[in-house]
Amino acid sequence: MIGLYLALGQLQAPVQFVLGLAAFLAAVTGTLEVTAGRWPRPRFEEISARLVTWWVLLAVFAGAVVLWPPGLILFALVMSLWGLREFFAMMPYRMADRRIYALAFLAVGFQYLWVALDWYGMFIIFVPLYCLLLVAQQVTFLEQPQGAFATLGRVQLGLLWVVFCLSHAAYLLVLPGGGPSSEGLGLLCFVVVITELGDVGQYVFGKVFGRTRVLPVVSPNKTLAGVFGGVLVSVGLAVWWGPWLTPLSTGMSAWMGVLIGLGGFVGDAAMSGLKRELGVKDTSAALPGHGGVLDRIDSLLFTAPLFFHVVRYVHY
Amino acid sequence: MFRAWLFTWLVRPLLTVWCGFRVVGAAHLPRTGPALVVANHQSHLDIVSVLCAFDRTARRRVYAAAAADVFFRGPVRAFLTRLLFGARPVERDGEGDLDQRLAPVRRVLERGGIVVLFPEGTRGDPRVAQPFRRGGLAYLCSHMDDLAVVPVYLAGPERAMPRGTWLPLPSPIEVRVGPALPPSAPDDVALTAQHAVSLLAHPPGPAPEVRHAAS
Numbered sequence: 285m286i287g288l289y290l291a292l293g294q295l296q297a298p299v300q301f302v303l304g305l306a307a308f309l310a311a312v313t314g315t316l317e318v319t320a321g322r323w324p325r326p327r328f329e330e331i332s333a334r335l336v337t338w339w340v341l342l343a344v345f346a347g348a349v350v351l352w353p354p355g356l357i358l359f360a361l362v363m364s365l366w367g368l369r370e371f372f373a374m375m376p377y378r379m380a381d382r383r384i385y386a387l388a389f390l391a392v393g394f395q396y397l398w399v400a401l402d403w404y405g406m407f408i409i410f411v412p413l414y415c416l417l418l419v420a421q422q423v424t425f426l427e428q429p430q431g432a433f434a435t436l437g438r439v440q441l442g443l444l445w446v447v448f449c450l451s452h453a454a455y456l457l458v459l460p461g462g463g464p465s466s467e468g469l470g471l472l473c474f475v476v477v478i479t480e481l482g483d484v485g486q487y488v489f490g491k492v493f494g495r496t497r498v499l500p501v502v503s504p505n506k507t508l509a510g511v512f513g514g515v516l517v518s519v520g521l522a523v524w525w526g527p528w529l530t531p532l533s534t535g536m537s538a539w540m541g542v543l544i545g546l547g548g549f550v551g552d553a554a555m556s557g558l559k560r561e562l563g564v565k566d567t568s569a570a571l572p573g574h575g576g577v578l579d580r581i582d583s584l585l586f587t588a589p590l591f592f593h594v595v596r597y598v599h600y
Numbered sequence: 601m602f603r604a605w606l607f608t609w610l611v612r613p614l615l616t617v618w619c620g621f622r623v624v625g626a627a628h629l630p631r632t633g634p635a636l637v638v639a640n641h642q643s644h645l646d647i648v649s650v651l652c653a654f655d656r657t658a659r660r661r662v663y664a665a666a667a668a669d670v671f672f673r674g675p676v677r678a679f680l681t682r683l684l685f686g687a688r689p690v691e692r693d694g695e696g697d698l699d700q701r702l703a704p705v706r707r708v709l710e711r712g713g714i715v716v717l718f719p720e721g722t723r724g725d726p727r728v729a730q731p732f733r734r735g736g737l738a739y740l741c742s743h744m745d746d747l748a749v750v751p752v753y754l755a756g757p758e759r760a761m762p763r764g765t766w767l768p769l770p771s772p773i774e775v776r777v778g779p780a781l782p783p784s785a786p787d788d789v790a791l792t793a794q795h796a797v798s799l800l801a802h803p804p805g806p807a808p809e810v811r812h813a814a815s
Contacts, residue, residue: 369770386769
């Protein structure tokens, strides 16, 4: 880790990249401020709140990239814990299950420990297998069969969806092997930033051109034009950044753009569907203008593992 | 003041990170006394949450009315509850008259303090609202003309740290503050306050199609 810190000089591309992002965000913020008079007031307030949140998120992310890359594992850990808290808070709750929830939060720490240790075998099997067995044992030994298997479902789904999926983003950091590396940092930046900007692209294209609804019942705001726009933005950015930040070729980068664009759409829609069933609008109010942490990372929960496994299969 | 410092720099940040602590309607919180903050009571986190909801300057004036038989049993415990929560003892079921049992609370109110009171008297079963006890509220309101009574609903502490547990789990906590109660006959204050708190728990109007998760 100290070696990595000293090797700051090698982190050129990702550092340049996050600085470029900050410049981009500054340009967007400046444009918004200059044209403030032309926006309807509530809309302006909403976009401002979103931008402030983006600044905070970028500051934490970029701070970690520049100063201490292993901090990104910690950042992902905190996002997982917050996301899991929001996930459980949406669901009905049995008082008796308190210990199982405590174990679930404890398991988050272990999952990221495997990431930090670069222990791939454990990382990939821990949540889907060992956590399942442990939670099943726990709900059984509570001796309260009424609702026991609903609890098993809720806890295990939360661990898989929010923790296991997101931890793939963190694992990109150590994917090339031998601890956190500049190359891993590039992969991580690539998937996180393209997923988020693909989201923005989908939102903007949907607002401007959107007509046909893709999933009118589950997620009525998603339009065909939005999805195409999101994929377009993702592919464009992927082709631009892939050869620079990652070992991917240009052609492969384009395909990764498609994968991230579509994966992000499905991830977003899947979380919307769950929220709709539970009658929840935002998962919390943690991020002003965005809703909860889960609302922000829902697309990343799908894109990170997809991207991770393709890249791992092809390159490592 | 140690307590104000502790809550500003340690407890509230911890509660924010761990439990997503959040205050709705903070503007309604009294900034000067004499004022009573009445809230529902289900967890030991309740008083912590209410103290966190105040800002630093107001928090110096906030005191908690605590059951003498539990929190003032033994000198160490009494010292700690005084130090950490600014607790003032209330004899819940004492034989003496209210004058005597509420004297410590009345003293801080008369000095311009803000007192947090849980009129349910004890931590009830979660999600089952206990009736507000009338005696204390009626006594305080009839003896102090300018006493503001502010209703607060605490959503989440009963889930983060239910009765019988000592470690808060990550689970959202929301403090909902309502406007001070309109003046009413001292005997009706408990009922009015209970109504105001339950309105904060279940806002009126048509049931919304969607609700926020932090409840």
